[in-house]
Amino acid sequence: MNEEIAAKCLSELGSPTRLSVFRLLVKAGPDGMVVGDIQRRLQIPASTLSHHIARLSWTGLVEQRRQGRQLHCSTRPGIMDDLITFLTAECCTGFDTADYADTTAA
Amino acid sequence: MNEEIAAKCLSELGSPTRLSVFRLLVKAGPDGMVVGDIQRRLQIPASTLSHHIARLSWTGLVEQRRQGRQLHCSTRPGIMDDLITFLTAECCTGFDTADYADTTAA
C-alpha cells in the first residue's frame, strides 16, 4: 500500500453506491454474494451495478469467481486492513484534539 | 460519522492531489501550513490548489484560519480517527485471510 494505491482505493470507496456494495460484501463474509442478489438487494439496474463492481475489481477491493451462471463477489481479504493501516500511519496526526487551535471560540 | 459522510470523506481523499495535501498537513501537525508553502512544496498552480483546499474544507477534513495575509490550513482534529473507526467497524470483515477461498491457486 502506498499513496497512489491508497488514493485509488479511497476514490473507489468514495462513491456511495460502491461503498454500499462493498459494505454489503463485508457483511456477507468470505462466501460473498452473487451479483444478482446484490442487485435485488440494492435495487440498482444490472448494467450500472456491473459497472461499479468492475471498478471495485480493477482496484482490487473485490474479487469475483464464477460458479456456473453466477458470479460470486467478495471483498479481497486484507485490502481493507492494508488501507486502514496506511491511513492510521500516514494520515493520522497522533496529536490530541486539545493540541489544536480552537477555531470555534468566539 | 455515517455511510454518507464516510463516502464524502473517502471521495475527497481519493484525489491524489488532495491526499498529498492532506498528508502534508498531517505531518505539519496542529500548526498546519500556509497555503503558499503548500503550493511551493507541491508545485501546484495557486488556483488549482485553492480549489482542492476548498473542497477539503467543505468536507470538514481541513480547517483554515487567517493570520494576516496568510491562510493557515490544518487537518481537522478527530475527523480521520472518526473515519478510521467507521471503516474498521463497518468495512472490515473480522474474518481471517485464511477463511477466504484461495482464488490464486491453479
Place this chain on the structure above:
DNA sequence: ACTATATTTCTAGAAATATCGAAATATTAG
C-alpha cells in the same frame, strides 16, 4: 440446437470534476 437465466459490454447523454490563466479580493506596509 434452442431456451432461459446471469452478467457484461456497448453506447451515449448528463452531470461532476480537474486544470489553470486572468482578474478580483483581502491584508499589510509605507
Place this chain on the structure above:
DNA sequence: CTAATATTTCGATATTTCTAGAAATATAGT
C-alpha cells in the same frame, strides 16, 4: 492612497464519471 503580497474567484476547456437501456456473451438444461 498606492504598492506589494497572499489567496480566491471567475471563466473556459478537457476529462472523467454516472446512469441505464439495448445488445452481446456465458452457462446450464432439455
